[in-house]
Amino acid sequence: MPIDYYLNIAASGLLTGLVYGLAALGLSVIFGVVRVVNFAHGEMMVAGMYGAVLLGGWIGLDPLLSAPIMAVLLFACGWLLQRGLVNKFVERPEHMQFILLLGIATILVNAMLMLFGPDARNVQVPYSFDTVEIGSMLLDAVRLRAGAAAIVVAAALFAFFRFSRTGKAIRACADNPLGARVVGLNIDGLYALTFGIGAAVVGVAGALMTLLVDARPQLAPEYTLLSFIIVIVGGLGSLPGALLGGVLIGMSEALAGFLLTPSLKSLFSYGVLIVVLLLRPQGLLGKRS
Amino acid sequence: MSGFSGMPFFGLTGRGMVLLVLAALGLAVAPFVADRYLVSVLTTVLWFAYVGQAWNVMMGFSGLLSLGHALYVGLGAYVSAALFVHFGIGPWAGMVLAMLVAVAAGCIIGFLGFRFGVKGVHFALLTIAFAEVARIGFDHITWVGGSGGFFLPVEAGASDPLNLRGSPMLFYYVALALVVAALLLSRALLHSRLGYQWLAVREEPDAAEASGVDLFRARMTAVAVSSALTALGGVFQAFYFNNLFPEQVFSMGRSIEIILPAIVGGIGTLIGPILGAFILTPLGEVLTFLIEAGGLDLPGLKQLFYGAALVAIVVFRPEGVWPWLARRLRLVRQPGDFRQPGEGA
Numbered sequence: 001m002p003i004d005y006y007l008n009i010a011a012s013g014l015l016t017g018l019v020y021g022l023a024a025l026g027l028s029v030i031f032g033v034v035r036v037v038n039f040a041h042g043e044m045m046v047a048g049m050y051g052a053v054l055l056g057g058w059i060g061l062d063p064l065l066s067a068p069i070m071a072v073l074l075f076a077c078g079w080l081l082q083r084g085l086v087n088k089f090v091e092r093p094e095h096m097q098f099i100l101l102l103g104i105a106t107i108l109v110n111a112m113l114m115l116f117g118p119d120a121r122n123v124q125v126p127y128s129f130d131t132v133e134i135g136s137m138l139l140d141a142v143r144l145r146a147g148a149a150a151i152v153v154a155a156a157l158f159a160f161f162r163f164s165r166t167g168k169a170i171r172a173c174a175d176n177p178l179g180a181r182v183v184g185l186n187i188d189g190l191y192a193l194t195f196g197i198g199a200a201v202v203g204v205a206g207a208l209m210t211l212l213v214d215a216r217p218q219l220a221p222e223y224t225l226l227s228f229i230i231v232i233v234g235g236l237g238s239l240p241g242a243l244l245g246g247v248l249i250g251m252s253e254a255l256a257g258f259l260l261t262p263s264l265k266s267l268f269s270y271g272v273l274i275v276v277l278l279l280r281p282q283g284l285l286g287k288r289s
Numbered sequence: 290m291s292g293f294s295g296m297p298f299f300g301l302t303g304r305g306m307v308l309l310v311l312a313a314l315g316l317a318v319a320p321f322v323a324d325r326y327l328v329s330v331l332t333t334v335l336w337f338a339y340v341g342q343a344w345n346v347m348m349g350f351s352g353l354l355s356l357g358h359a360l361y362v363g364l365g366a367y368v369s370a371a372l373f374v375h376f377g378i379g380p381w382a383g384m385v386l387a388m389l390v391a392v393a394a395g396c397i398i399g400f401l402g403f404r405f406g407v408k409g410v411h412f413a414l415l416t417i418a419f420a421e422v423a424r425i426g427f428d429h430i431t432w433v434g435g436s437g438g439f440f441l442p443v444e445a446g447a448s449d450p451l452n453l454r455g456s457p458m459l460f461y462y463v464a465l466a467l468v469v470a471a472l473l474l475s476r477a478l479l480h481s482r483l484g485y486q487w488l489a490v491r492e493e494p495d496a497a498e499a500s501g502v503d504l505f506r507a508r509m510t511a512v513a514v515s516s517a518l519t520a521l522g523g524v525f526q527a528f529y530f531n532n533l534f535p536e537q538v539f540s541m542g543r544s545i546e547i548i549l550p551a552i553v554g555g556i557g558t559l560i561g562p563i564l565g566a567f568i569l570t571p572l573g574e575v576l577t578f579l580i581e582a583g584g585l586d587l588p589g590l591k592q593l594f595y596g597a598a599l600v601a602i603v604v605f606r607p608e609g610v611w612p613w614l615a616r617r618l619r620l621v622r623q624p625g626d627f628r629q630p631g632e633g634a
Contacts, residue, residue, distance in 0.1 A: 037410050085604070092607070094409050095354045099552055099603045102545060106596025113589035217589075221541055225421065228414055263436075267425040270418045277415055278405045 004136045009254050011137055015147030017250020019208050021243035022150040023223065024230035025157060026202035032237030033174040033194040036086055037094075039101035042223030043108035044074060044199050048206020049215035050116055056123030056210070063123050064149055067207035071200040078199025082192040090191070105224065113217040120214035142211040153204050154243055157197075161239070170194055174237070202227075222266075229273045235286020244285060248272070305620030316465055320458045328457050332529070334570040335464035336522060341550030341562030342471040343518035348548070349557035350475075350484065351511035352491030354409070357398075357416030359543035360423050361391040361516040365523025366533050370441055371433050373528075379452040384524045388517040394419070395516030399509050417541065424539035434533070441531040453528040460529050467525065468563060471518060475559055478514070487511055491557075519547075549595075553602055555609025564611045572598065 027041045038044075051073060052066040061069075081104070089097045130141035161167040172180045173190050181187050213219070226249070234245025249269050256268035276283065301309060320328050340362065347353045365387040372383040398419050402412050428436040447454045453463070478484045486507045489497035498504050527533055537543065554565025576591045606613055615621040 085600070088604070094413075095348065095556075096603055096607060098354070098356070098410075098413065100600060103596045103599030103603065106545075106599065107593055108596075110589035110593035110596065114587045114593065118588070225417065225541070229418075232411065232414060263428060264425065267422060270422045270425075273418050274401075274415070274422075277407055277411060277418075278401055281405060281407055281411060 006255070008137045008139070009258050010251050011134075011139060012143055013251035013254025014247050015139070015143040015250075016212060016254065017247035018147040018150040018154075018243070019205055019212065019246070020226060020230055020250050021234075021246020022154055022208070023202050023205035024227045024234070024242040024246050025154060025239060026198040026200075026205065027227045028231045028234070028237060028239060028242040029157070029201065030195055030198035031231070032239075033170055034082070034086070034090060034191050036090060036097050037101070037228075038195075038198065039098055039224060040105035040108055041202055041227045042225070043105045043112075043220040044078070045202045045206040045209065045223045045227075046112060046215060046217060046220040047077075047108065048074060048203035049210050049213075049219070050112060050121070051203070052207035052210040053121045053123055053215050056125075062125055063207045063210045064145060066210075067149065067153075067204045070203040070207045074203030075196040075200035079192045079196035081199070082195035083188075086195065087188055087191060105220070109217050109220045112220070116215075116217065118217065120216045122214040123210045125211065146208040146211045149208050150205065153201065154239075157201060158239060160197075166190075166193070226266075226269065229269050232283055233272060233276045235283025238283060238285040238287070241283050241285030245283070248284075300621045302619055302622055304618070305615070308620065320461050325457060328461050330570065330574055332457065332461045332464050334566050335461070335468050336525065336529075337546065337550050337570055338563040338566035339464065339467045339471055339525075340519055340522040340547045341554070341566055342468070342475055343515050343522060344547050345551045345556065345558075345562050346475065346478070346518065347511050347515040349551060349561075350479065350491065351487040351508060353508060353511060354413045355416045355512075355515070356413045356541075356544050356548070357418075357420030358515075358519055358547045359539050359541070360394060360416070360420040361519035362523040362526060362543065362547070363420075363423060363427070363533075363535070363538040364391045364394055365520030366527035366538055367427065367433055367439065367523075368520075369524040370439055370527040370533060373452070374439070374441060375432075380524050380528050381451065381453070384521060387524050388520045391516040391520030391523070392513045394423075395512040396509060399512040403505050403508050417544070420539055420541070420544060424535050427535035427539060436535060439533040441527065443531050453525075460525070463525060467521065472559060472563070474518075479559070483507070483510060549599070551609075552599075553610060555611035558609065558611050560615075561609050561611040564614070565609070568610060569595075569598075 023041070023045050026044075027038055030036060030038045048070045051070045052061075052063040055061040055066040055069065056063060085100065085104070086097075089100050125142065127141040127145075131138045132141055132144055133139075161171055169180070169185050170190050170193065172183075173185060173187060173194075177187060180190075230245035230249050231242055232245075233248060234241030234243070249272065252268050252272060253265045257265040260268075280286075316331070319331055323331070340358065343361075344355065344358050347355050365384070368387040368390045369380050369383040372378040372386060373380060398416060401407070402415050407415050427433065433439045444454070448459075449455060450459060453459075479488075486497065486502045489500070489502055490504055490507045494504055497507075523538075526538075549569055550565030551562040552565065553568055554563065555561030573591060573595070576594050580587070580590055602610070
């Protein structure tokens with residue numbers, strides 16, 4: 001049945017898209033609050049991937065269990081980065097921020113190239129080749145787990161921003177930095193916290209991604225651009241938008257890779273990006289500023 | 290703009306002029322005294338200085354951040370190479386079409402971006418998106434070799450300046466001519482009505498519009514000039530290296546290499562992109578040499594250092610090296626003229 005075929009591919013794309021969406025969520029959180037575009041986002045994601053690969057190689061840890069460890073590590077890195085460098089650039093012109101993070105991205109990706117080499121590395125899990133039958137669809141076990149984990153982390157993030165005091169304070173910062181400062185919020189501290197959270201989220205996304213894709217340094221700029229595309233498609237600063245964008249891009253990639261040729265799949269994503277930028281520059285779920 | 294007008298030599302002091310003349314003389318005679326290796330390094334320096342100048346027209350003069358200039362390099366390179374290989378049309382004629390194609394691409398991006406109000410970060414992403422689309426697209430155009438690369442015929446010892454075939458010295462002087470021409474053109478533009486409009490649009494778009502500047506037209510002309518100049522850099526690249534691969538020519542990394550000279554030297558300044566190229570390329574060569582001499586064969590070490598240099602410059606010399614150097618060594622009369630785009634009046 002050809003229709004089952006398409007459904008199967010769309011469902012796989014959706015699950016991959018959830019991990020993409022999680023990565024983009026990190027970018028969206030940082031941009032929405034700190035107003036800095038993290039040009040080193042894909043590099044952080046690949047750092048998360050290598051972390052999971054190393055932990056998997058050393059102690060045979062499942063990437064799903066490496067994910068929280070990578071979250072803690074990348075939180076620390078993001079926090080330090082914001083405190084040490086990015087905070088000085090918050091008020092600077094956009095192109096300066098771009099260049100700073102571009103420099104950081106270049107350092108990160110080449111450090112990984114030097115440490116791990118250009119070859120692809122992966123994690124062995126016992127369920128690598130398992131499939132799960134859902135109705136008439138056959139889905140990879142790795143994909144299902146990665147997608148489910150992405151949903152859990154995203155839900156935790158939503159809950160944090162919705163219900164916790166710190167989360168509310170961060171949202172206040174995003175809505176009105178001056179007002180937030182007036183009521184006594186520690187803006188610089190919250191910015192560092194936010195950058196840390198964004199980095200942690202993308203670190204988790206990276207760890208989950210090792211279930212689906214082999215880690216290579218060259219993936220980093222691709223994932224940076226992919227996260228940008230997703231965030232813009234979904235709407236900069238909109239958290240549900242980032243997830244929706246991720247799912248859309250994941251599904252369109254999967255279908256384009258199947259219908260056309262795999263090498264053309266990212267062309268499709270860029271096409272979606274250009275159309276959205278032109279017709280709805282604020283993104284699908286974004287608010288007009 | 291009292292700082293520029295009436296000063297034939299870019300507002301340079303006597304000391305600055307002496308240095309400029311010495312540098313020009315040095316570059317003019319360099320191929321006769323330097324060895325092959327040095328000439329090839331200098332040619333690369335001049336190429337990056339030139340495309341840096343071309344990018345500077347958009348970002349430096351008009352405040353439009355393009356992170357996809359590899360698109361114009363690639364279009365210029367592929368159009369001129371295809372004309373030469375498939376139709377036997379030489380680069381001096383082919384560059385006209387190459388520039389037209391690049392300008393058309395620039396105008397499409399500009400039109401879409403400016404008409405739909407795509408600004409700042411979003412505009413930069415739009416430029417990246419188009420460059421990436423071109424990269425992936427050219428991977429699949431078999432007429433120009435696809436991802437396997439497109440090669441220009443090379444004859445050893447050929448000397449045919451009419452088809453831009455010849456010795457490294459020929460290419461060196463062509464590159465030098467491009468840089469000098471771009472410098473004079475940039476200067477003429479900055480002093481023209483259009484140039485003042487660009488600066489006004491860069492500093493305060495709203496105020497510029499209120500005083501009668503057509504924002505759309507000013508920005509479109511900036512994109513057109515910048516893309517046309519950049520395409521010439523592409524023509525040069527095609528005939529100098531004789532091979533084109535979409536993964537290199539249109540890559541994001543190439544776009545970044547193009548913007549670095551102006552950023553390091555000083556965005557929006559005339560000398561900045563040239564100085565920046567003279568810092569970056571030799572720095573890269575020295576690094577390569579040191580890495581090889583140290584026996585460290587680590588791929589990525591050089592780029593790592595580049596990234597660190599980028600961070601150091603943007604942290605410590607955010608306005609670029611040239612404005613700072615010019616002030617410290619008293620090479621210019623009015624240091625107040627060096628303002629960064631986006632910092633307001």
